[in-house]
Amino acid sequence: MTKGEVKALAEYFGQRIPAGRIKERDTRIAIVRLYGTLAVANKATMDEIEEIRKAVVGDNDKDIRKWAGLVQKANDAKLTDAERKAAKAEADAMTDCVRIDNDYTEAVGKLLSEPCEAEVRKVSLEVLYEALADCSFPNLSEDIPLAAVDAMFAAVIA
Numbered sequence: 712m713t714k715g716e717v718k719a720l721a722e723y724f725g726q727r728i729p730a731g732r733i734k735e736r737d738t739r740i741a742i743v744r745l746y747g748t749l750a751v752a753n754k755a756t757m758d759e760i761e762e763i764r765k766a767v768v769g770d771n772d773k774d775i776r777k778w779a780g781l782v783q784k785a786n787d788a789k790l791t792d793a794e795r796k797a798a799k800a801e802a803d804a805m806t807d808c809v810r811i812d813n814d815y816t817e818a819v820g821k822l823l824s825e826p827c828e829a830e831v832r833k834v835s836l837e838v839l840y841e842a843l844a845d846c847s848f849p850n851l852s853e854d855i856p857l858a859a860v861d862a863m864f865a866a867v868i869a
Contacts, residue, residue, distance in 0.1 A: 712831065712866040714756045715823030720867060721746070721753035727849035733842050741834045742842045745867055752829030760819055767815045771807065778808035833869035836861055 724746040733739040768775055781802035785795050803809070834842075840860055848855060861868060 712827050713823060714752075714759075714825050714827045716866055717749060717752045717827045717829065717831070718756055718823065720864075721749035723850075724749060728842060728846050732847075733845045735841060735845075738838050738841050738845075741838050744832045745834050748830065748832040749867075752827055752831065755829065756822070756827070759822055763818045763822065764815060767811055767818060771811060774805065775808055775811060778802055778805045778812070781805070831867060833867050836868050839864055839868060 724742065728742060728746070730739055730743050730746075733742060781798045784790065785799035785802055787795065790798075836857065840857065843849075843851065843860065847853070851860075
């Protein structure tokens with residue numbers, strides 16, 4: 712499992728699965744333990760991402776924030792075409808910020824593709840499916856086949 716997969720699974724279980732809605736006690740405990748191991752591994756990855764940010768951005772934090780605001784403004788559909796074009800032109804002129812953003816994105820991409828060495832406590836397909844059903848299949852269709860659940864969560868199924 713890669714660090715990116717761990718991050719995605721930790722975010723899914725941490726934000727989409729309300730453990731209090733899982734009816735069966737043993738299932739709830741298994742899911743909480745699974746999330747706990749994912750959260751620890753994800754915290755380590757997020758710390759590494761923060762170190763990358765500090766190393767790449769350095770003293771340019773203020774400029775990067777300004778550039779990010781301009782990029783956001785350039786993509787804001789509520790603004791007029793002239794306002795969006797002006798923001799885009801100003802953002803494009805900040806070539807150092809564009810380079811820093813590209814370097815950061817590349818470094819984080821490499822980090823997230825690395826294998827994760829953390830030991831994740833896995834659950835059975837039955838336990839996972841029961842938890843998802845109790846939580847109304849967050850961000851998934853209730854008609855999802857077992858094979859799709861197995862494929863999507865293969866990294867955490869024992």
